[in-house]
Amino acid sequence: MTTNGSGDGIYRFGGYRIDTACRELRHGDALVEIQPRAFDLLVYLVTQRERAVDKEELQDAIWPGMVVTETALTRAIMKARKAVGDDAQQQAVIRTVHGHGYRFVAELDTVGGDPSIPAQEAPPADRPTADISPPGETLAVAPAHDAPGARSTTDQTRPESGRRLLGITALVALMLLVVAAVLAWQYLRPAPVEDGPARIAVLPLVDETGNTELAWTRLGLMSQVSSQLAGDSRLAVVADGNVIGLAETLDWQGDLASPQSQALVEKLRSVYGATHLVALELRREGAALRLNLGLLRPDGALRQSTMVGDQPAGLAQGAVQILYGELLNAQARKAITNPVSSDTFHNEAYARGMDLVLKGRCADAVSYFHMLTEREPELFAPRFQYAACQRILGNNADAEVLLDALIDELRAGEPGRNLARALMTRGILYNRTGRLDESEASHQEALIIARDIEDRDLSAKILHNISIVYEDRGEFERASELLDLAVLEYRGAGRDTLPGQVYSARANLCMDRGELSEARDYLEQALDSFRAIGDLRNEAMMLNNTGYLLREMGRLEEAEDYHLRSLALREDIGDRVGVGRVYGQLSALYSTLGNYAQASTTARSAHAIALETGDKLYEGSALAQWGSAEQGLGERAAAREHFLQAREIFVGIQDHMRILQADLLLARLDLEDGNPGAAGETTTRVRDEAREASLPIPEIEAMELLGEIAEAVGDSSLAASRYREALAAVREANWEAKEAQISVRLLRILVANDDLQAAAPLAGALAGFTPTSDSLAARASYAHASGDSGTATSLMEQARAMAGSGWDEKSESELANYRAGQ
Numbered sequence: 001m002t003t004n005g006s007g008d009g010i011y012r013f014g015g016y017r018i019d020t021a022c023r024e025l026r027h028g029d030a031l032v033e034i035q036p037r038a039f040d041l042l043v044y045l046v047t048q049r050e051r052a053v054d055k056e057e058l059q060d061a062i063w064p065g066m067v068v069t070e071t072a073l074t075r076a077i078m079k080a081r082k083a084v085g086d087d088a089q090q091q092a093v094i095r096t097v098h099g100h101g102y103r104f105v106a107e108l109d110t111v112g113g114d115p116s117i118p119a120q121e122a123p124p125a126d127r128p129t130a131d132i133s134p135p136g137e138t139l140a141v142a143p144a145h146d147a148p149g150a151r152s153t154t155d156q157t158r159p160e161s162g163r164r165l166l167g168i169t170a171l172v173a174l175m176l177l178v179v180a181a182v183l184a185w186q187y188l189r190p191a192p193v194e195d196g197p198a199r200i201a202v203l204p205l206v207d208e209t210g211n212t213e214l215a216w217t218r219l220g221l222m223s224q225v226s227s228q229l230a231g232d233s234r235l236a237v238v239a240d241g242n243v244i245g246l247a248e249t250l251d252w253q254g255d256l257a258s259p260q261s262q263a264l265v266e267k268l269r270s271v272y273g274a275t276h277l278v279a280l281e282l283r284r285e286g287a288a289l290r291l292n293l294g295l296l297r298p299d300g301a302l303r304q305s306t307m308v309g310d311q312p313a314g315l316a317q318g319a320v321q322i323l324y325g326e327l328l329n330a331q332a333r334k335a336i337t338n339p340v341s342s343d344t345f346h347n348e349a350y351a352r353g354m355d356l357v358l359k360g361r362c363a364d365a366v367s368y369f370h371m372l373t374e375r376e377p378e379l380f381a382p383r384f385q386y387a388a389c390q391r392i393l394g395n396n397a398d399a400e401v402l403l404d405a406l407i408d409e410l411r412a413g414e415p416g417r418n419l420a421r422a423l424m425t426r427g428i429l430y431n432r433t434g435r436l437d438e439s440e441a442s443h444q445e446a447l448i449i450a451r452d453i454e455d456r457d458l459s460a461k462i463l464h465n466i467s468i469v470y471e472d473r474g475e476f477e478r479a480s481e482l483l484d485l486a487v488l489e490y491r492g493a494g495r496d497t498l499p500g501q502v503y504s505a506r507a508n509l510c511m512d513r514g515e516l517s518e519a520r521d522y523l524e525q526a527l528d529s530f531r532a533i534g535d536l537r538n539e540a541m542m543l544n545n546t547g548y549l550l551r552e553m554g555r556l557e558e559a560e561d562y563h564l565r566s567l568a569l570r571e572d573i574g575d576r577v578g579v580g581r582v583y584g585q586l587s588a589l590y591s592t593l594g595n596y597a598q599a600s601t602t603a604r605s606a607h608a609i610a611l612e613t614g615d616k617l618y619e620g621s622a623l624a625q626w627g628s629a630e631q632g633l634g635e636r637a638a639a640r641e642h643f644l645q646a647r648e649i650f651v652g653i654q655d656h657m658r659i660l661q662a663d664l665l666l667a668r669l670d671l672e673d674g675n676p677g678a679a680g681e682t683t684t685r686v687r688d689e690a691r692e693a694s695l696p697i698p699e700i701e702a703m704e705l706l707g708e709i710a711e712a713v714g715d716s717s718l719a720a721s722r723y724r725e726a727l728a729a730v731r732e733a734n735w736e737a738k739e740a741q742i743s744v745r746l747l748r749i750l751v752a753n754d755d756l757q758a759a760a761p762l763a764g765a766l767a768g769f770t771p772t773s774d775s776l777a778a779r780a781s782y783a784h785a786s787g788d789s790g791t792a793t794s795l796m797e798q799a800r801a802m803a804g805s806g807w808d809e810k811s812e813s814e815l816a817n818y819r820a821g822q
Contacts, residue, residue: 011108012109013093014093015027015028018046025083044058045102045103049104049105052100052101054100054101055100057101058101077094091105200235200237200275203280206252206282208282208283208284209289219240220352221280221282223354234328246271248534256279265296269496271495271532275297276296277295279294280294287310288308289309291306291307291309291315295326307319314347317347349368353369353385369385369389384418387399387422396433403425407423423446431465432617435656436472439465440466446462460490471505472657474697500526500535503526507520510522512735526542540569544566547561551592554771554774556803557805576613584621587602591625600626606621610622620645620650623643623646636673661698667682683705686698700726703726703729707723716753727739727746743762744774766779771802777814784821
């Protein structure tokens with residue numbers, strides 16, 4: 001070991017240099033990329049090199065305060081070995097001590113040949129299928145009044161935001177350095193609500209007028225009040241959609257003082273950190289209307305007020321003024337400005353539009369917001385909702401123009417919550433269209449504003465969305481770290497219970513990395529979280545995602561059961577968009593089962609619903625799934641037409657990643673049509689474009705398809721080479737689910753070529769992944785070729801059990817052959 005002048009730890013061995021102060025690993029003068037936890041693991045083993053370190057100690061040192069599986073440790077070891085040119089066979093740097101743990105065994109260089117300089121302590125650790133549908137429905141965290149939706153999933157930052165982005169980059173780096181210490185408090189105790197900032201939950205209005213013409217006031221006036229309160233950075237507001245779901249589940253009747261309301265009050269406090277609850281009731285007062293207002297404070301005191309007038313929107317405006325006086329001070333009532341409009345008619349139009357948004361009817365709501373933006377173009381709220389609805393309806397170009405103009409105007413004033421919300425919405429739009437660098441930049445600018453105004457709940461949502469950007473880039477470790485930071489912000493915002501979206505995001509990351517058992521656990525936690533608050537829409541989404549996961553695991557009958565449960569729930573709650581998405585997943589499942597006729601029928605249904613709801617992304621995905629089903633039925637001309645239509649839609653919504661994936665579907669069709677030359681040309685272009693655009697998913701899929709093309713023309717040597725290239729890329733991206741799939745392809749080629757020496761490490765690696773029917777069958781073929789028919793039979797029987805009705809005659813014949821060899 002050597003030390004630098006400042007006393008920071010420097011370790012040199014075999015041409016490598018570890019600098020613990022700079023957190024750098026170098027080989028010669030070149031900086032070696034290494035993930036943070038792999039770096040921490042390497043440093044810890046170096047400092048403890050005089051002994052073998054057991055696995056439990058390593059887990060505690062590298063993941064302090066966290067419960068992780070041994071699989072996570074094994075993968076961190078693999079990444080550390082890769083970074084220093086080591087591997088599981090060579091073990092020249094990190095040696096496995098069987099039954100115990102690991103030891104650093106490379107010889108360290110010393111200062112002037114003096115080996116007596118003591119070692120320093122290690123620093124604290126930092127803390128698909130053939131269709132184009134996303135692996136599962138992923139929850140992008142939308143602004144407070146944005147309609148709930150699912151996202152599926154790079155370029156220049158605006159000059160005006162340069163300073164902000166530099167600041168937020170440094171901020172995120174600093175936060176990542178301290179996250180380990182804070183994660184030791186995995187369940188932070190929030191400050192008592194009496195001592196923290198006010199966080200208001202506005203409940204749905206109870207309409208006692210008996211006038212059906214006023215039905216819009218239930219959600220419309222609720223949203224008008226909450227959006228005006230949210231316009232002041234001194235106040236935080238629980239998102240309307242969250243309150244509505246909980247209120248409907250717990251049968252909200254309008255009386256905060258009643259014993260029946262206590263469960264709702266407790267849930268809003270514990271789950272969403274609400275300090276103050278607002279109840280609204282509308283009654284007839286002769287020829288006029290009376291709005292009763294109740295404010296439940298943190299100490300349990302209930303303040304009540306009444307307003308009388310003839311315009312519901314005007315009464316809501318009066319309620320906001322009273323609440324400002326109660327929540328802030330008496331002067332605030334006089335100083336209040338209107339974040340919506342000073343025109344009562346326009347306020348009512350806005351409230352009617354929000355009523356429709358909160359019911360998931362953006363296509364009907366958009367006309368209200370369009371009218372208001374034309375009549376009062378200076379207003380923020382209608383323009384923001386107009387842009388948000390355009391995004392949800394798939395009119396991304398229009399939404400972007402609206403958001404850009406809104407953001408430029410807001411930047412000219414004092415940065416606040418409205419600017420942060422607009423930037424976050426634009427970030428979601430950029431992510432939806434595959435522009436990941438722009439998405440991150442917009443979210444980062446929003447994050448620094450959210451932190452400036454100390455809105456920790458908004459900061460958590462933004463960090464969550466940035467983690468999705470990194471997930472889409474294939475940087476899963478960084479995505480996980482950002483989710484850790486989001487958790488800390490949620491805790492700091494007073495959340496006793498984490499949002500189900502966090503567990504859902506964890507599940508998606510685990511699926512990306514091939515950690516399917518861990519993903520199942522997180523999905524169960526997400527389901528429990530959504531069920532606890534009565535969020536039926538997201539509960540249905542998690543059931544659908546669990547079906548996808550089970551399909552990836554080869555458990556096809558179970559997968560269908562989960563999809564059908566999701567479908568029934570979504571039909572019960574009238575979630576037409578969700579119904580379409582379940583049909584999309586069922587189509588992919590039926591194609592996997594070889595039931596292409598049923599796959600075609602369900603894809604057609606998914607497409608019809610996407611057209612009905614204006615969901616462009618899922619319209620394109622449904623067309624791709626429809627084409628895949630037709631391809632299975634041998635209807636290649638129809639399949640090609642649907643793939644081309646899907647591509648056209650992805651071009652229209654500027655989704656570069658899915659454009660490239662559609663090209664790969666067309667290339668695969670060329671290959672099946674006996675035109676490997678055209679298939680190879682298209683696939684090579686996709687690989688190069690994806691590489692240039694830093695889109696690892698289509699790049700790796702293209703590399704895999706190049707291997708299939710080589711196999712199709714009988715060049716097994718070239719195919720093996722292509723698959724090895726794809727494996728190198730997929731390991732660099734840490735996309736372990738795809739790593740398992742490609743390993744299966746390569747293993748089968750090596751076994752067929754009788755290259756068992758090269759096949760052995762692949763078979764061993766596959767044993768470390770969550771088993772699927774394909775991986776078990778591939779390992780069985782290797783075991784049989786190695787003369788171990790007993791193991792081959794056992795593995796193949798497991799494969800048959802997992803495949804269920806997806807088991808085919810060829811596989812059954814192989815199993816019979818293995819049994820005969822016993």
